[in-house]
Amino acid sequence: MSIEVRVPTLGESVAEATVATWFKKPGDAVAADEMLCELETDKVTVEVPAPSAGTLAEIVAPEGETVSVDALLATITEGAAKPAAGKASPAEPDAPPAPSGKEIAVMVPTLGESVAEATVASWFKAPGDRVERDEMLCELETDKVSVEVPAPASGTLSEIIAAEGETVAAGARLALMLSGDGAAAQPARAGTDTGAGTKPAAEAATDKPAQARRDVEHAPSAKKLMDEKGLAPDDVKGTGRDGRIMKEDVMRAAEAPKPAPKPAEPPKPAPDAARAPIPAEDSAREERVRMTRLRQTIARRLKDAQNTAAMLTTYNEIDMSGVMALRREYKDLFEKKHGVKLGFMSFFTKACCHALSEVPEVNAEIDGTDIVYKNFVHMGIAVGTPSGLVVPVLRNAHSMGFAEIEKRIAELGIRARDGKLSMAEMQGGTFTISNGGVYGSLMSSPILNPPQSGILGMHKIQDRPVVVAGQIVIRPMMYLALSYDHRIVDGKGAVTFLVRVKEALEDPRRLLMDL
Structure with missing residues (x-):
């Protein structure tokens, strides 16, 4: 049975979007609610989840194409994915089998009218922890209320995408889970064998060179705007997936005031007018806490x-x-x-x-x-x-x-x-x-x-x-x-x-x- 993937509602007064990135290609297996692609509008970036588990059969709207609300993006064939001919897995014969659980994204819930973003206040679980369905994973803090985010299914928390203190938009991904009882085995394998030529996942993540980040494919509209504004990718801080630069990132960078030329000896910042100079012995006894949202x-x-x-x-x-x-x-x-x-x-x-x-x-x-x-x-x-x-x-x-x-x-x-x-x-x-x-x-x-x-x-x-x-x-x-x-x-x-x-x-x- 073929299932259609269509452009979701994009928000009030927003009628169309640009297909920025496809995370899957035809023939790939997809799980229900797994992110298929990312759409970019004039105001926000929207991730499109899979409506059902199956195999991505066809991509109708490729990257860079402009689509309207409810337009057809792709089709999914229900059932397990079949490996394409001549595309054998490059894994070694003695490689461990993939976990039986499917990957589930934990998303930022709807935050309320006129509230577009929140701050991740606390994580109650760490990667590798077993979680039950509806068990609280983290707490978000908005301008007015605190929102607890429950686990969408039972399984294992495999990755935290948005760390504590990070600002996230409504609908953004917070973490990844592996559902099912077999999911707990994967985090344990990450640190069991760290012999020659192999590094633990956490070490590998921190050891990634800057060149790898520059290889991320930025949004087409962002690249076009960077050319118009005369900006280089290194001048813009990307907020998309894997540091991907979005159109709004370029706009923020272009509107930011240009830094003043650095003098040979930078002057010390003047003290806050509201605060008198604090003696060193008193400063050591102060506690500075960031204001909540x-x-x-x-x-x-x-x-x-x-x-x-x-x-x-x-x-x-x-x-x-x-x-x-x-x-x-x-x-x-x-x-x-x-x-x-x-x-x-x-x-x-x-x-x-x-x-x-x-x-x-x-x-x-x-x-x-x-x-x-x-x-x-x-x-x-x-x-x-x-x-x-x-x-x-x-x-x-x-x-x-x-x-x-x-x-x-x-x-x-x-x-x-x-x-x-x-x-x-x-x-x-x-x-x-x-x-x-x-x-x-x-x-x-x-x-x-x-x-x-x-x-x-x-x-x-x-x-x-x-x-x-x-x-x-x-x-x-x-x-x-x-x-x-x-x-x-x-x-x-x-x-x-x-x-x-x-x-x-x-x-x-x-x-x-x-x-």
Whole structure:
């Protein structure tokens, strides 16, 4: 039976690609999901796996040909490969037999909307280790979440392609496995016989001369672009298979600033303006750790918010007596009926939803020269995790009841701390609540979560003396802070929003009456 290999979907607005490299030739045996060829588009490189095991019968689109989505690339004949006539194996008669397991590529999974790459954080297995199906092989770190990559089948991890700390694109190969029980024999053979004329695989890999790397066939479009830009292969760092130079590699090299002429005595780099000179004895006691991708993204987004938005913060304080009394009275009944504890976040979420309906510009965003008003509330709840701050989103919070809000917050909080949040669960928020009070913060100015126009900061509840009906009394008080984008929200709207939140929380019955 003949099976067709076709061009996969290449991405939004990408209609065609160039066949860069064929890894197999007609007559070669291929395993299911084994990489057959590499396609090159204007933006990314796409590897095409075999849809089924069998023999590569015919290559329809050779290297260098331009193909459109769903075009026929090759055909595969199902079943074991038959050796071509006159092509006997060059192996010696006493050479060990090939392992019974088939080779399986471990690929980078889909990382989520708008996430194109990740960093390999940790490998849990080493080459030669036995792995079971769905056992975790490694952990990837993206801008927002950590992704664990399971083994696609039981077998032996034969090769790690992307080492720890390396940046990989979605769909790229991470490692190779040999499936089946017989696969474990191959790694052992690599180091058993290292007699005259033979080197272990690891030593041979590090001993490979630079000339071998120059023999790699670079992408046709990359070679053409190198000619146009006047670049030599040695000037470009290849990111493709075996160091193969791709079109985007040439573009990066061409756009990189040209190094300045080297002076006879290179000057010492000036110290960082933010750091004073460090004495040698102190420097020896410092520890320098590379920022995680999540922390880099947090830093970039928060700084972008300060640079882009006209950010301003307004404050108020609320008497939490009403909410605390209502919570004390009903928390046991609430937990017994709904199976979740009644906290303060549901009160604040409901109060903000009511206030946003009255002051819709706080729930809007700027898109170019347009203001986009949201007729719904996707409430972001900022959660601190060991790896940094994340903001899971309660979708359609305006239509949720207290019990549903508490259940969803509890579920998202656990998933956030375990690093199990998906990208979809952290996108699309229209307003954010950040509770610094759980860490003891008395007052702060929260930073906007772009492109949102408002964020509410909750703080510590503290007994303070206040004047009520002409008398000084002790009440549990909390400072509230609303940071907002003054380009879209006027001071009147911001103050009105905060006053409505204060009124709803000081008299929770207003929430029931939609006042």
